Amino acid sequence: MTPFPARTRIIALAMLALASLSVTGCVRIGTKPPERLLSIAAATSAPAGQTLSASRDSVLFVDLPTVPRAIATVRVAVRTGDTSFAYVKDALWVDxxxxxxxxxxxxxxxTRTGRLVxxxxQFLARRGQLLEGSLLEFGIDSGRRLAIVTYDASLLxxxxxxxxxxxxxxxxPVTAIDSxxxxxxxxxxxxQVATAVADWLKERPAG
Known part of the structure; x- marks a missing residue:
């Protein structure tokens, strides 16, 4: 008998093993994910079917805020000192x-102003007011046992x-610091911050 069939079988088995390892690797890359992902949610939302229209100058554009590196992550930041941070174990944001x-x-x-936001x-030709800013804090202060959100708003x-x-x-206040x-x-x-910003915008002329 020629040795080629046996060699062919060995090669085929090796390729199958490599393919199996490749698939397994794709499934198990990284650490084990948490049981659920965390998110925040607006206390009030616009009703379905509501139609809003506005002149170009009265539209409000809400830009993505800039953030410090400590919270530029899906991990939940915990301030442990004036210059130090940790992260909540087994807790990840959905975004x-x-x-x-x-x-x-x-x-x-x-919902609070009735403006078109x-x-x-999403718009190359933008006219209207622009709300931009910096999200300075979005996490937990462990020393004071507080959840803190701080936003520097700039209205152009x-x-x-x-x-x-x-x-x-x-x-x-938080009773514990966990997921x-x-x-x-x-x-x-x-x-609370978003509500205060919305009420502040009510005092600013739209156009």
């Missing part, structure tokens, strides 16, 4: 804080010549 807060802020402004990245007029700026912050308790407290603080 990074900047995008979650942008969505909550836009929804809150829409858009994402500036449609003509680009006038800029108004104000800082908003809110804190909510069960941090998200609801941070969500509540984020809603």
């Amino acid at each position: 990074v804080p900047a995008r979650q807060f942008q969505g909550l802020l836009a929804e809150t402004i829409r 858009l994402d500036p990245t 007029a449609p003509d680009g010549q006038s800029l108004t700026r104000q800082r908003f912050t809110a804190s909510v 069960q308790t941090v998200a609801p407290a941070i969500s509540e603080a984020a809603n």
